[in-house]
Amino acid sequence: MMTVNSLEIPRFSGIRTFMRLPQAADGQKADVSVIGVPFDTATSFRPGTRFGPAALREASLILKPYCPVVDVDILEHLTIADYGDCPTIPGYTAESLDKIQEHLFPFYKENTVPVVLGGDHSITLAELRAFHEAKGPAALLHFDAHSDTVPEYFGKPYNHGSPFYHALNEGLIIPEKSIQIGIRGPLYDKHILDYPKNKGLRIVLGDELHNRGCDAIIAEAIARLQGSPVFLTFDIDFLDASYAPGTGTPEVEGFSTRQALCMVRKICKKIDVAAMDLVEVLPDKDASGITALAGVSVIHAFLAALAWRKSNTPS
Numbered sequence: 313m314m315t316v317n318s319l320e321i322p323r324f325s326g327i328r329t330f331m332r333l334p335q336a337a338d339g340q341k342a343d344v345s346v347i348g349v350p351f352d353t354a355t356s357f358r359p360g361t362r363f364g365p366a367a368l369r370e371a372s373l374i375l376k377p378y379c380p381v382v383d384v385d386i387l388e389h390l391t392i393a394d395y396g397d398c399p400t401i402p403g404y405t406a407e408s409l410d411k412i413q414e415h416l417f418p419f420y421k422e423n424t425v426p427v428v429l430g431g432d433h434s435i436t437l438a439e440l441r442a443f444h445e446a447k448g449p450a451a452l453l454h455f456d457a458h459s460d461t462v463p464e465y466f467g468k469p470y471n472h473g474s475p476f477y478h479a480l481n482e483g484l485i486i487p488e489k490s491i492q493i494g495i496r497g498p499l500y501d502k503h504i505l506d507y508p509k510n511k512g513l514r515i516v517l518g519d520e521l522h523n524r525g526c527d528a529i530i531a532e533a534i535a536r537l538q539g540s541p542v543f544l545t546f547d548i549d550f551l552d553a554s555y556a557p558g559t560g561t562p563e564v565e566g567f568s569t570r571q572a573l574c575m576v577r578k579i580c581k582k583i584d585v586a587a588m589d590l591v592e593v594l595p596d597k598d599a600s601g602i603t604a605l606a607g608v609s610v611i612h613a614f615l616a617a618l619a620w621r622k623s624n625t626p627s
């Protein structure tokens with residue numbers, strides 16, 4: 313599947329699809345399926361991630377297919393198509409989660425790797441439900457400043473701070489094969505992480521990642537995730553607020569874009585990632601576009617690792 317030749321047609325021209333790749337017609341199959349989920353009703357603080365998919369597509373115009381770090385040409389080994397946006401019902405979280413799950417299910421059922429552009433982090437619960445329905449429980453590789461395991465907000469279950477509480481509760485993820493990386497910032501109380509920890513989820517606090525370094529955590533993540541189908545969810549606020557100001561709940565004491573790309577490339581070369589999402593990009597607060605650029609770069613890092621795996625697997 314060919315992208316537009318940016319040496320002939322300038323990359324700032326044309327209709328915006330992810331990486332200028334073809335917009336897929338119904339029934340068309342690709343190794344990787346890009347789908348936007350423009351939903352931000354479940355945001356606890358500042359809203360606006362409903363415009364995330366559009367901003368990510370715009371930022372992705374700048375991406376090129378060859379990754380020198382991994383030494384792989386993504387489009388040489390993967391067909392990728394943009395399937396447009398998933399329908400949602402603004403203002404109605406539970407109903408939207410059902411709609412998102414229904415819309416995404418065929419992608420998880422097919423032999424394709426869905427890459428979802430968020431949207432607030434509540435959408436990952438719908439993705440994990442669809443994933444579970446199609447493939448069974450997932451091993452979770454989760455980059456975030458927040459654990460997102462709060463049982464309820466304002467007496468209501470669905471919020472962008474609660475998807476992994478429900479994922480654990482509904483058996484959508486295998487806790488002993490899952491890992492959260494980069495969790496930091498002040499919490500509501502001392503015991504708020506007890507539930508996921510007691511379930512067996514590995515939570516790598518941001519402070520631990522800073523102290524032990526990326527390589528130690530990369531090795532631990534690979535050991536934990538290897539041998540299972542993995543769901544990768546990347547909340548852009550894993551990055552420090554200085555690298556990703558355009559997000560709903562930014563946190564300081566975080567990580568650089570370079571550290572994130574390095575971790576994603578190294579981990580994803582060694583594990584079987586069956587689906588990913590990139591959530592919480594908020595364009596209104598992203599004055600210079602660096603957050604969306606960081607977001608699509610994380611996706612590019614993942615695609616490079618996926619292409620590398622394909623090129624190194626004997627067929």
Ligand SMILES: [Mn+2]
Binds near residue numbers: 458472592
């Ligand atoms: Mn999150």
